Amino acid sequence: MSGPVAAVRRIGNLVTEGVWRLGFAARFFMLVLLYSGQSLRRVHLTIREIYFSGVLSLLIIVVSGLFVGLVLGLQGYETLQRFGSGDAVGVLVALSLTRELGPVMAALLFASRAGSAVTAEVGLMKTTEQLKAMDMMAVNPIARVVAPRFWGGVIAMPLLAAIFTSMGIFGGWLIGVVVIGVDPGAFWSQMQSAVDFRYDIMNGMIKSFVFGIAVSLIAVFEGFDCHPTAEGISRAITRTVVSSALAILAIDFVLTSFMFRGTS
Amino acid sequence: MSRSTLDLWVGIFVVIGIGALFFLALRVGNVSSVNLAEAYTVQAEFDNIGGLKVRAPIKSAGVVVGRVNAIRFDIHTYRAVVEMNIAPEFEFPRDTIASILTSGLLGEQYIGLDPGGDVENLANGDKLQITQSAIVLEKLIGQFLFDRAGATNE
Numbered sequence: 001m002s003g004p005v006a007a008v009r010r011i012g013n014l015v016t017e018g019v020w021r022l023g024f025a026a027r028f029f030m031l032v033l034l035y036s037g038q039s040l041r042r043v044h045l046t047i048r049e050i051y052f053s054g055v056l057s058l059l060i061i062v063v064s065g066l067f068v069g070l071v072l073g074l075q076g077y078e079t080l081q082r083f084g085s086g087d088a089v090g091v092l093v094a095l096s097l098t099r100e101l102g103p104v105m106a107a108l109l110f111a112s113r114a115g116s117a118v119t120a121e122v123g124l125m126k127t128t129e130q131l132k133a134m135d136m137m138a139v140n141p142i143a144r145v146v147a148p149r150f151w152g153g154v155i156a157m158p159l160l161a162a163i164f165t166s167m168g169i170f171g172g173w174l175i176g177v178v179v180i181g182v183d184p185g186a187f188w189s190q191m192q193s194a195v196d197f198r199y200d201i202m203n204g205m206i207k208s209f210v211f212g213i214a215v216s217l218i219a220v221f222e223g224f225d226c227h228p229t230a231e232g233i234s235r236a237i238t239r240t241v242v243s244s245a246l247a248i249l250a251i252d253f254v255l256t257s258f259m260f261r262g263t264s
Numbered sequence: 265m266s267r268s269t270l271d272l273w274v275g276i277f278v279v280i281g282i283g284a285l286f287f288l289a290l291r292v293g294n295v296s297s298v299n300l301a302e303a304y305t306v307q308a309e310f311d312n313i314g315g316l317k318v319r320a321p322i323k324s325a326g327v328v329v330g331r332v333n334a335i336r337f338d339i340h341t342y343r344a345v346v347e348m349n350i351a352p353e354f355e356f357p358r359d360t361i362a363s364i365l366t367s368g369l370l371g372e373q374y375i376g377l378d379p380g381g382d383v384e385n386l387a388n389g390d391k392l393q394i395t396q397s398a399i400v401l402e403k404l405i406g407q408f409l410f411d412r413a414g415a416t417n418e
Contacts, residue, residue, distance in 0.1 A: 159281025
């Protein structure tokens, strides 16, 4: 086969492969939803997954949230004081965290901390033919293995985002009020008058819920779909992290353009 | 790890998460702000709305009582029609004056309501009759320069 023809073939193959995988992912999502009734009834399975993806991600979420808040406080104050409005640092920290950084950063960390682990676990189960064995014993692997992991991630994600945002605001408070010496009354009252619960906080929570669905679905799907080899698992984990990050950023853009249309 | 410790940790996690949400709701945001779910809508026509935007606050005596719902341009009168959502607990007389004001020198623009003395209150869908447009800085400076020129000529 000569060069150009092979190249065109490769592109065509990549496109059909991508479309095929997308279709399979959609069908897989439907299957997960269909069989999730069973996993929600056996709630201890889901609780176990909330432990593995939520509780164990707590440390990285808390620490990164704190540092993001500290940096936002420093940088925000640095810029705002040029306009003589250093008091508004609380507003800046709270709005950027509740609207964007909280959900997005928490989802990115969650994808690399918990999503990759889920992919590895499901992928290894597939490679060692545990999923097939379950099928043989008339245990549906989607209901027993996939759905609890999916729901565990979906439940853990908004909680982690809320914790990340709170820690970030705490970090901003540490820098703004404790270190720099912004008046605490102005810090909190300006923040409270600028942040609206329904508009800012609830929209951020909706975002993190959607991210939770996207990341969990990608994680379980890549694990379920991986090539049953050692190399296949490692590729699946890489794909989980990469496509989760892309999906999070793309979905974030779409949701932001719906939610915050520059109207306020 | 045994199942009960696992449940305990998940319970702690959920409590921390919900606690964080409560912190955001009570300390960071303002839940107690005006409830616009059952708000009534009032319209007002302005010659010029300046930089007023949708969702801008509506204040009376400095207290937020509602938000701007929509801004339209009326092609027959060539005026701006501003639709305001006002929380149901705040009732205003029918001859209330709406004016577009600015908070601070560079602050956002909002609608100020000055209640009149009418015995009847505004209802859903009513139109405010007396309005005062936004002050446009360029016009103000132009007026000032014009006056100064007139004064020096005399």
